[in-house]
Amino acid sequence: MLLEARNLCVTYRSVHGDVRAVDGLDLSISEHEVFGLVGESGCGKTTLVKALLRLVPAQTRVEADVLRFKGHNLLELPQRRFRREILMREIALVPQSAQNSLNPVQRVGAQIVEAIRAHSSTSRGKAHERVAELFDIVGLQPELMDRFPHEFSGGMRQRAMIAMALVFEPALLVMDEPTPGLDVLVQERLLRRIRAIRERVQSSILLITHDIGVIAETADRVGVMYAGRLVECAPTLPLFEQPWHPYTLGLKNAFPSILELGRELISIPGSPPDLSNPPAGCGFAGRCPFVLDVCHATRPPAVDVATGRVSACTRTADIEHIRAAAAEKVTWHC
Amino acid sequence: MNPEPLDSVAAPMPTGGMRRWAAALRRELAHNWRIIRADRLGSFGMVVIVFAAFVAVFGPWLMPHDPYASLRMTDGRMAVLQQPGAEFPLGTTNLARDLLSQMIAATRTTMIIGLVSGLISIFIGANIGLIAGYYGGRVDNVLMRLTDIVYGMPFLPFIIVLIALFGRSIGFVMLAIVVIVWRTSARVIRAQTIALKQRQFVAFARARGASDLRIIYRHIGPNILPLLLLYTSFNIAWAIVTEASASFLGFGDPNALTWGGILQDLWVSGYTRRAWWWFAAPSLAIVLLVSAFVFVSRAYEVVANPRLADR
Amino acid sequence: MALLSVEHVTKHYRIGRSLGAALRRLPPNWIKPVEDLSFSIAEGEILGIVGESGCGKSTTCNILAKLTDATSGRVLFDGEDVTHLSSAALARYRTQVQLIFQDPFDSLNPRLRAFDLVAEAPRALRLWDEPEIARRVPRMLAFVGLPPERYAQRYPHQMSGGERQRVGIASALVAEPRLVIADEPVSMLDVSIRAGVMDLLRDSSRRLGFSCLYVSHDLSILTHLCDRVMVMYLGQLLEVATSKDLVRSPRHPYTRALVAAVPVPDPSYKRPPIEIKGELAKPVNPPPGCRFAPRCPQAMTVCSTTPPMQTVAPGHTVACHAVVTALERKVA
Numbered sequence: 001m002l003l004e005a006r007n008l009c010v011t012y013r014s015v016h017g018d019v020r021a022v023d024g025l026d027l028s029i030s031e032h033e034v035f036g037l038v039g040e041s042g043c044g045k046t047t048l049v050k051a052l053l054r055l056v057p058a059q060t061r062v063e064a065d066v067l068r069f070k071g072h073n074l075l076e077l078p079q080r081r082f083r084r085e086i087l088m089r090e091i092a093l094v095p096q097s098a099q100n101s102l103n104p105v106q107r108v109g110a111q112i113v114e115a116i117r118a119h120s121s122t123s124r125g126k127a128h129e130r131v132a133e134l135f136d137i138v139g140l141q142p143e144l145m146d147r148f149p150h151e152f153s154g155g156m157r158q159r160a161m162i163a164m165a166l167v168f169e170p171a172l173l174v175m176d177e178p179t180p181g182l183d184v185l186v187q188e189r190l191l192r193r194i195r196a197i198r199e200r201v202q203s204s205i206l207l208i209t210h211d212i213g214v215i216a217e218t219a220d221r222v223g224v225m226y227a228g229r230l231v232e233c234a235p236t237l238p239l240f241e242q243p244w245h246p247y248t249l250g251l252k253n254a255f256p257s258i259l260e261l262g263r264e265l266i267s268i269p270g271s272p273p274d275l276s277n278p279p280a281g282c283g284f285a286g287r288c289p290f291v292l293d294v295c296h297a298t299r300p301p302a303v304d305v306a307t308g309r310v311s312a313c314t315r316t317a318d319i320e321h322i323r324a325a326a327a328e329k330v331t332w333h334c
Numbered sequence: 335m336n337p338e339p340l341d342s343v344a345a346p347m348p349t350g351g352m353r354r355w356a357a358a359l360r361r362e363l364a365h366n367w368r369i370i371r372a373d374r375l376g377s378f379g380m381v382v383i384v385f386a387a388f389v390a391v392f393g394p395w396l397m398p399h400d401p402y403a404s405l406r407m408t409d410g411r412m413a414v415l416q417q418p419g420a421e422f423p424l425g426t427t428n429l430a431r432d433l434l435s436q437m438i439a440a441t442r443t444t445m446i447i448g449l450v451s452g453l454i455s456i457f458i459g460a461n462i463g464l465i466a467g468y469y470g471g472r473v474d475n476v477l478m479r480l481t482d483i484v485y486g487m488p489f490l491p492f493i494i495v496l497i498a499l500f501g502r503s504i505g506f507v508m509l510a511i512v513v514i515v516w517r518t519s520a521r522v523i524r525a526q527t528i529a530l531k532q533r534q535f536v537a538f539a540r541a542r543g544a545s546d547l548r549i550i551y552r553h554i555g556p557n558i559l560p561l562l563l564l565y566t567s568f569n570i571a572w573a574i575v576t577e578a579s580a581s582f583l584g585f586g587d588p589n590a591l592t593w594g595g596i597l598q599d600l601w602v603s604g605y606t607r608r609a610w611w612w613f614a615a616p617s618l619a620i621v622l623l624v625s626a627f628v629f630v631s632r633a634y635e636v637v638a639n640p641r642l643a644d645r
Numbered sequence: 646m647a648l649l650s651v652e653h654v655t656k657h658y659r660i661g662r663s664l665g666a667a668l669r670r671l672p673p674n675w676i677k678p679v680e681d682l683s684f685s686i687a688e689g690e691i692l693g694i695v696g697e698s699g700c701g702k703s704t705t706c707n708i709l710a711k712l713t714d715a716t717s718g719r720v721l722f723d724g725e726d727v728t729h730l731s732s733a734a735l736a737r738y739r740t741q742v743q744l745i746f747q748d749p750f751d752s753l754n755p756r757l758r759a760f761d762l763v764a765e766a767p768r769a770l771r772l773w774d775e776p777e778i779a780r781r782v783p784r785m786l787a788f789v790g791l792p793p794e795r796y797a798q799r800y801p802h803q804m805s806g807g808e809r810q811r812v813g814i815a816s817a818l819v820a821e822p823r824l825v826i827a828d829e830p831v832s833m834l835d836v837s838i839r840a841g842v843m844d845l846l847r848d849s850s851r852r853l854g855f856s857c858l859y860v861s862h863d864l865s866i867l868t869h870l871c872d873r874v875m876v877m878y879l880g881q882l883l884e885v886a887t888s889k890d891l892v893r894s895p896r897h898p899y900t901r902a903l904v905a906a907v908p909v910p911d912p913s914y915k916r917p918p919i920e921i922k923g924e925l926a927k928p929v930n931p932p933p934g935c936r937f938a939p940r941c942p943q944a945m946t947v948c949s950t951t952p953p954m955q956t957v958a959p960g961h962t963v964a965c966h967a968v969v970t971a972l973e974r975k976v977a
């Protein structure tokens with residue numbers, strides 16, 4: 001188990017009071033796997049990333065029963081050791097809108113070399129070699145090392161950021177929304193490249209996105225996040241073929257697919273709960289068409305519904321009926 | 335971000351253009367009141383301004399004596415250069431005039447000149463800024479070259495020439511102030527207009543059929559309001575200081591007493607070093623009132639640039 | 646007769662050169678976002694435009710919404726030439742053609758309430774007096790799913806992205822236009838909300854009877870929503886077909902690549918191979934002829950001349966030399 005989190009809660013201060021962006025999340029990522037975390041805006045996925053990398057603003061509380069990474073207890077690790085040993089070396093981040101993270105007045109190769117030499121005592125020559133190697137891994141031509149960011153296209157910049165993250169061969173590569181605003185062809189190429197990278201390096205990848213198409217294509221296992229909690233977790237194919245949680249079913253309904261042109265799209269009415277006042281029961285209860293009174297009262301525990309599959313729903317027993325009903329539009333919009 | 339409290343749900347929309355304007359104005363004022371109240375210095379400034387306004391309005395009734403009368407003390411002597419005391423709380427001048435009455439009388443003139451020049455200058459500056467910023471091109475060039483020329487005009491020589499040509503009067507003092515003070519607000523508002531012009535809500539308005547004027551005043555205007563109010567307050571502060579300088583140097587209207595005018599009297603009398611009270615009262619008043627307006631404008635800074643609130 | 650007819654519309658503009666380039670008398674740089682575009686929209690039809698960044702779809706929207714002018718070509722609305730309009734005619738045009746914006750967070754004036762935002766078109770265009778506006782605006786808000794008692798007095802920052810977009814739609818529909826141009830209206834919304842907004846557009850198009858030009862880079866959305874779809878690349882129109890035909894039998898090499906690259910929420914989907922190479926270019930100083938040729942696996946020498954639009958199947962047109970040559974060979 002590379003990364004294990006149990007009952008992770010992240011609470012940050014805002015003008016309106018405390019906001020519980022992550023509310024009792026259980027997560028485990030194994031070695032050499034691509035874990036896709038899918039969720040819409042406000043579900044807490046970006047906060048989760050920041051919490052893992054200690055990039056949260058001051059006065060944010062990060063609490064958990066367990067938060068272990070490769071044997072280190074991340075909750076107790078002193079900041080200095082975290083900076084020196086974990087950040088960039090064991091866990092590396094390719095941030096959201098990574099394309100804008102490059103310094104526009106410095107050549108791309110030079111920026112990565114600088115990053116290498118800032119974190120280790122590598123000679124300039126060796127650092128240069130490493131950058132060339134990384135460029136090869138991410139599929140960028142070596143001559144691009146001497147170019148400036150504005151000469152790179154969006155997809156290429158994204159790949160440059162991935163190269164920067166791979167510098168120290170981290171055990172866990174975290175990609176926060178690697179494909180928003182990218183054109184379809186560029187996105188496809190990037191995802192293909194991510195799969196290729198995955199073959200060549202030993203890193204696991206935590207891929208965070210709101211696009212279930214990206215997840216379907218790239219991830220080995222998927223976690224569905226809603227209102228700060230993980231509502232379902234399963235290997236990719238079984239998740240898509242046989243979802244267990246009503247939210248997952250709703251997501252699938254809302255996603256158009258060119259393979260199913262005649263299918264009617266069904267949106268999920270309502271909006272996510274306000275996390276400055278987290279609901280006592282299930283976070284999805286306000287929008288779930290299968291809600292019962294007990295759903296509002298208590299949080300449904302994450303239940304093993306099959307090998308390697310977890311779902312946090314009280315009504316797992318009725319799953320056949322739920323799956324059938326979820327396919328009808330009237331169930332959601334009556 | 336502070337969410338606006340939702341108005342009562344059942345409030346009907348007032349029909350008729352005038353009534354909508356009035357309702358909108360009332361909302362805007364209430365909103366502004368909240369902004370100023372939220373900032374401590376701003377509230378303090380507001381208190382000072384309200385106090386000065388009160389004195390300006392009710393001056394004639396508040397003055398204990400005629401500001402131009404030479405007064406005698408209880409024992410019959412002329413009250414010349416008296417230090418502040420029971421009879422004359424702010425002291426007297428070399429002509430036995432009561433400084434308190436002078437200050438009160440001057441408050442009205444000072445406030446009027448400051449407010450009027452300040453408001454006129456922001457009116458000119460804001461409109462020039464909006465129009466130059468929105469239309470760009472030749473219009474912008476012409477207006478900005480005009481502003482540049484005015485930037486080049488030094489205040490003192492300008493007012494000297496005005497006075498020499500037309501004599502000393504309140505009107506020309508105000509004219510000189512307006513000409514000097516509108517420059518910065520024009521540039522700043524132009525810059526913000528240019529930035530706002532690119533926003534999608536302007537394209538939205540255009541697509542919905544809004545004319546250029548409508549876009550400038552109905553759509554962009556409200557969005558520059560915080561900046562505008564900031565500069566209004568600032569301009570008034572500048573106007574007051576400028577007027578004080580002009581009057582002190584002797585370019586003010588001899589028939590209209592202002593705080594700067596009182597200082598001028600002091601200077602001319604030659605007693606500057608000895609009559610500290612004569613110096614203190616108008617100087618402190620000027621500093622206090624100008625600071626008050628600046629504090630109020632600072633309160634708007636937070637609204638105009640919300641990121642200042644996060645820190 | 647078509648409601649809207651676009652004929653050979655082109656948009657070019659010059660951008661500045663550096664001082665060095667000017668001194669060396671290098672030719673100026675031209676950006677050509679739209680090149681010889683011709684298409685038409687029928688009454689009540691929903692036509693989609695798909696393409697990647699720089700393909701000219703947004704420029705086309707802006708030209709049709711009259712936020713910018715075409716450099717050459719004609720636009721006919723209801724048979725009338727509307728390419729250049731006086732301001733009075735422009736006001737009339739705006740009562741017929743409206744635009745829905747992409748960004749719900751930037752396209753609404755933060756200082757105006759929902760009621761005023763929806764009332765903007767009738768007020769600016771002086772369609773109705775205030776009492777009439779006070780009747781129609783709440784009705785429109787209710788129509789788009791925002792009960793007026795709760796939403797009319799709200800400011801944009803008091804509404805979610807989906808709600809803001811509905812306000813945007815209401816503000817476009819209130820003037821009863823005959824053509825609505827939607828520039829990626831759902832791309833900035835959460836997935837679970839998109840379906841509702843898209844359905845709103847489609848249902849209102851049916852009920853109110855307006856045509857819709859829907860622009861997006863997401864082919865999945867377009868094929869779901871639109872009757873016909875057009876494919877654009879770097880300002881040129883490459884292919885037009887019904888949604889079904891476009892997905893089932895794409896002809897143009899670019900369309901084939903697009904269809905192959907679309908993300909599909911099915912892990913067992915085996916993607917057909919995509920053969921195009923290179924990166925997406927910017928529409929700066931493009932070469933003559935087909936602009937896709939530099940990346941096309943089937944490029945031929947004749948591709949340096951622009952291929953004409955030809956019908957390859959009923960209701961299915963393609964502009965590609967390779968496709969036409971292959972067809973001719975089959976016929977021969």
